[in-house]
Amino acid sequence: MVLINTINTGLKAFFIEIGELSYFTLKYFKESTKPPFEFKELLKQCYLMGNRSLLLVGITGFIIGLVLTLQTRPTLTEFGAVSWMPSMVGISIVREIGPMITALVCAGRIGSGIGAELGSMRVTEQIDAMEVSGTNPFKYLVVTRITATTLMVPLLIIVGDAIALYGSYLVENLKGDVSFQLYFNKVFNALAYGDIVPATIKSFFFGFAIGLVGCFKGYYCKKGTVGVGKAANSAVVFTSLLLFVIDFIAVFIADIFYEL
Known part of the structure; x- marks a missing residue:
């Protein structure tokens, strides 16, 4: 019972x-469709989110490229299919691994930051003060941050994918003496619009989910310093789960179009 x-x-x-x-x-x-529009705050948030996350995304992407190639190369060598390495790594990173891992990194870096920032503003009654002074805190704080993540996460994913492919190239260059031009020619020959377009579209949904959940958890944070910690923590957990759901739906829809 x-x-x-x-x-x-x-x-x-x-x-x-x-x-x-x-x-x-x-x-x-x-x-978001009603004036006035907070363009200055939007640009500020885009800069902060992109600039502060770029190094972490770059390092993560580079390690993904190295590890994926190092782990896969022995198996392909055993079957005499090392020449397929650039194609396989390129498709894997662009279609799935790059967007998903980068989005999870951004969920931890950006989502928790938004949750903690808005949560502390709620606890210290700064949001209440904005409402009393006649400012629309939802438009200034929430709309700008969600829009910024929706725009910046896809760009970070593109950068992460490029650095991951470069990391993979370095391994192939050291292990198999493959030139830069040959490696990336094979990568781009293997990629099709059906690989790039769905991955790009779902990256916008990833960014929207990260900003939405982070702002939701922080904006309605409960009183007390404990509430700020819970807001930041739950923002990361909830966003991560939501990213997997979005990814599954995106792959399912893309698979239907592939069959058509």
Whole structure:
């Protein structure tokens, strides 16, 4: 009986949060189309999110390229298919590994930062003060951050993919004496629009999810310093789960179009 009550309570809280998040999303679309537009704050957030995350994304992408090539090369060598390495790595990184890993890194770096920042502003009553002074805090704080993540995460994914492919090239150059031109010719010959377009489209949804959940958790943070920590932590966890769901839906829809 206690277990059933616990499950019922958990499900109720989950569906309530989904409803609140849906309302939060609708409010974002409503506010984002109404003037005045906070272009200065939007540009500031784009710069901060892109600049502060670039090094981490670059290092992560470089290591992904190195590890993927080092782990796969012995198996391909065993079957005499080393020449397929650039094609396989290129398709893997561009289609799935690059966007997903970069989005998870951004969820930890950007999502938690937004959750903690807005949570601390809520706890210290800065958001309440903005409402009293006549400023629209939702438009200034939430709309700008969600829009910034939607625009910047795809760019970070492109940079991460490029650096990952370069890391893979370095391994192939050292192990198999493959030239830069030959390696990337094979990569681009293997890639098609059906690989690049779906990956690019879903990266915008990844960015939107990261900004949306981070702002939602921070904007409705509960009072107290403990609430700020919970907001940052739950933003990362919830965003990570949401990214996997979005990725599954994107792959499922792309697979249907491949079959057509």
